[in-house]
Amino acid sequence: MTFGILSKKDRLVLAPAITKVLTLSTFGIDLSKQSVYETLPRTLSKDAYDFVDTVSYFLSGKSMKEMSIHRILTGSNFIRDSVTQEQFENLVGKNEDPQQTESILKSILPSNLHASLQARLNSSFTSSSPLKNVASPITSIGRLATNSVDYPQGYPRKGLKSVLNAVLYSLPKTVGIKTECEVKRILVDDGRVVGVEADEMYYADMVIYTGFAKDLPSVIEDLPKSYIGDLNGIVRTKSLTIWLGLDKRLREFNYIGSEVWFKDNPYWAMPISNYDSSLAPEDKQLVGFAFVIDEKKSEKSETKKAYETIYRAIPNIEERVVMQHEQITIPEKAAVTIDGKFADIRTPIKNLYLAGTDTDSRSMGITRAAYSIVEMLGVLNEDGNLYQ
Ligand SMILES: Cc1cc2nc3c(=O)[nH]c(=O)nc-3n(C[C@H](O)[C@H](O)[C@H](O)COP(=O)(O)OP(=O)(O)OC[C@H]3O[C@@H](n4cnc5c(N)ncnc54)[C@H](O)[C@@H]3O)c2cc1C
Incomplete structure (x- = not known):
């Protein structure tokens, strides 16, 4: 997903806000109780609010008022929250009560700042890191400003x-x-x-x-x-994925990756047979549309609304549909x-x-x-x- 669809003004307003929360996060400030909404500058356009709300739904299943800013930072790779090989080995290594030698950082900083700084230093400077593609905060801010935050997505062949x-x-x-x-x-x-x-x-x-x-x-x-x-x-959050089998490959889905509709009833679309042609008969196409659904409403009415959204967003798709399948799941737990x-x-x-x-x-x-x-x-x- 790219921030490129936002106007230059919105991106300029967003960049310092992201820099601020990244800085706070770097210094160990807990942002897990601060909502995305309260972090956003009030001068953003309605489109920018809709966009961030949609990203929030797809990262947590909940709106920007319910989701924490910490989630955006980790879920969008702005900050790294992974486990290095060294940390893993420390966790699972046999406990033989090694002699404790306090690091210099630990001896001069309060424990929360020490842990956070140590993690940041590890993530920024460890060249042998197993997760090399995880961006450091500084490079991510640069990418936001230069309108290129999207990452290629992977899809395992045969699912x-x-x-x-x-x-x-x-x-x-x-x-x-x-x-x-x-x-x-x-x-x-x-x-x-x-x-x-x-x-x-x-x-x-x-x-x-x-x-x-x-x-x-x-x-x-x-x-x-x-x-x-x-x-x-x-x-918990419920999601609905509508799989549409199309009788031919559509120009609208002529890409590898995914596309997010962020206006009114957002969806996340992925033409999955572009990754793996065995998922559709020759010259046909399989596209998935994932929605977050409102648990207070009936599954039937939410499914109907989802179809209406797809047909409104891509008007010529309805007559191309030769197969349809709906999947209602709890895609992720908490x-x-x-x-x-x-x-x-x-x-x-x-x-x-x-x-x-x-x-x-x-x-x-x-x-x-x-x-x-x-x-x-x-x-x-x-x-x-x-x-x-
Ligand atoms: C349609 C769909 C698409 C997804 N796509 C992606 C994707 O592209 N990339 C990605 O990273 N994630 C994806 N996810 C999310 C990912 O699958 C989940 O986040 C992940 O599998 C959760 O792992 P888990 O171990 O917490 O739970 P689960 O994978 O749900 O494992 C729990 C297991 O416990 C078993 N179980 C529960 N109760 C019992 C019981 N009483 N007795 C015996 N067994 C029991 C269940 O049958 C299940 O096998 C997708 C999820 C869905 C539904």
Whole structure:
């Protein structure tokens, strides 16, 4: 996505506002409770507000009044919130109580500033970083001013299934996987997890739950009320993706990447068969349109409104449609909003841990799920459960 569609005046007004929050963030100021809306300069045009609101919806599923500015900074790569190889090794390395040698930074700065500065220094100067394409804040501001913040998008050939296949291929032979096997109950004895009940009983010293954290009380009895209350604070968002199969390739979708409609009922469109021609018959085209839908309204009325938006935005598409499919999902778990909660990795039950996107607010989608696993490994290590 590019800021190029905004007027030069809007971009000039936005640049110092972004610089300001980047600076605050660099010095360790917590911006997770500051909304995007309250950060925006009041002199922006209506188009700019609509654009930022749309970006907010697609980054968190919520509006710019509910989403934190921190989310924009991390979700748009303005600041880096990733884990370096060195940090990862520190998290999962065997705990052998190494002698603590305090860094110079740590000895002269308060702890919050030290951690933040250290991360910034690492991200800006570590040449061996595994995530080389993540922009440093300074270069990102430059790109905004010169109207070029868009990044090429990747799409795995054969879809997400190919990512799963790669993961499965990399697993050791000792790993067993059971699909179509729903866990009905997590078994607890004397405050400690002892297994799960699914198609049969599975006994274990440790259980990792990656389903919706909010649904945990439905598979486990006697969780403390305060804990259930916290889980209920997790905010979810529903999305609708409309897949349209077109009888020919349209000029409007003659690109690799995606396109955002940000006027009234925003959508995110992607002509997916341009990436992978096997996703549509020869000379035909498959295009996905993703919407965030209002949970208070019926799915039927939201779907109808979505079709109307597509047909209004691209008037000649309707007569080209030969296949249509609607998908309603919760694409990501906890929405990153100023009031929304996240689940802790540890639970009140000993050796029952949570992982997945309900436990981590960094990045999006699969990357966010991966971050949650890195953090979980760190917690298991702290608890002495990583190496048996
Ligand atoms: C249509 C769609 C498109 C997406 N596109 C992208 C994309 O292009 N890029 C990207 O990065 N992300 C994408 N995402 C988001 C990404 O898939 C999710 O953010 C990510 O998979 C979340 O990981 P997770 O581990 O938190 O949860 P999940 O992937 O949902 O994993 C939880 C697992 O737990 C299982 N489970 C839950 N309860 C039980 C139970 N009681 N018993 C047994 N098993 C249970 C579920 O079946 C599920 O397999 C997309 C999501 C959707 C829906």
